[in-house]
Amino acid sequence: MGVAQITLRRWEASGRLVSELTAAGHRRYDLSKITGVGTSRRPDRQSTVAYARVSSADQKADFVRQKQVLELYCAQQGWTLAAVGRPR
Template sequence: MDKLLSIGEAAEWLGVSPMTLRRWEASGKLMPERTAGNQRRYRLSQVDPTAALLPSSERKTLAYARVSSHDQKDDLERQKQVLELYCAQQGWTFELVSDLGSGMNYDKKGLKRLLNEIIAGHVGRLVITHKDRLLRFGAELVFSICEAKQVEVIIINKGEDTTFEEDLASDVLEIITVFSARLYGSRSRKNKKLLDGVKQAVEDSRT
């Protein structure tokens, strides 16, 4: 449970004076809660986010796998097997989280669960096969959150992902599909002609 601190305790924790905390409250920098008697109370997670984290021994290991499309389901299973074998070799108890969706899409069920668990302080270790399996762009932001929450990030293969070109092509196709549907309508002939051309270009790039 998140501990509540008095203004004196919070000031001591932060190494500032109670008057400084009152100024921060007035400026909106650090807002306390109020008791029934109108006394200020600060949550420990506000004052020091790392202090409210679970002990390392109680935090879980999450392994994350992702592919962009249904055509890559075999690769998803391969990723899962690699993650399971790696974690088992280290003797870690772990939970496997997976997504089937673009690396440019932040609104994936598995990714959102992953981020929520990390932010809540429940995760001590994150394991992925390649950096691009997390996100095509923006993985560094997730890694920064992990660092702030003291989450160890393990990337099994730091070399080039062998499915990079295929996965990137699927991501680009998805973006063009969305924007062309907005421009021309999802059922228009112009939209269909554009998508057919892009799909053919993608197929040609894979051969």
Template sequence: MREAASLLGVSMTTLRRWDASGKLAADHTAGGHRRYDLAKLTPDLFRAEADTQRRTLAYARVSSHDQKAELERQKQVLERSCARQGWTFEVISDLGTGINDHKKGRKKILDGIIDGRVGRLVLTHKDRLVRFGAELVFAMCEAKNVEVVILNQGEDTTCEEDLAEDVLEIITVFSARLYGSRSRKNQRLLDGVRKAVKESQSC
């Protein structure tokens, strides 16, 4: 009771009067002692303390093994930006296309957001986390009071290359379903697509 009175800035006599009038009812123990839930009395204070314990996660991703140098560049940009702000952070990275739903790094981030363990998400570009459906993820962040920081609001320089990898992955999945993953027809189709992708990137 003394702690509740100090937190609210009133006397214990005032708390007893509020309890008697029903203005601020207390829980009563078997021995007749008043008990107050401080988190309910000052939710904003306790929410602020909880927010300071939530983590800052920075996420980097590239679509293929050929882009490992770009992945390292993204991680360095994230590290410098977070350190400059004085945030305690962790950089998580994935290697694979933005339409692949089985990335361990992205799953770790989404699980942390849902569980309330993430307070801030830092990305180099909007589409690094997911290629499609980013707005849905950001809406979830807003609902969970997660701050989203996008360092570069402009066009991602790796966008065309990533899209080419995404298209190749889609064709790979559907051609394998049509012809079988080891069929010659499937392999000829994939080889032709890869060739077209490389030619388009060299233009």
């Protein structure tokens, strides 16, 4: 959800969320029951920023390959790629 654990616990204490405890005592939240909680802080779609770099301009071909690998990986994950760094 993009919020800190303390925020989830505060929402639970105020009655905005209900958690289930596992046998080990970990809290679990049913996402279908928390729709709308905290959504004003978070956009519907998030973008991913990928970072690639090389040490020198002579390695531009290496950078292009890194960028292609990152773009492919993000696409396979279903992520919206906002940007990929550029060579120096």
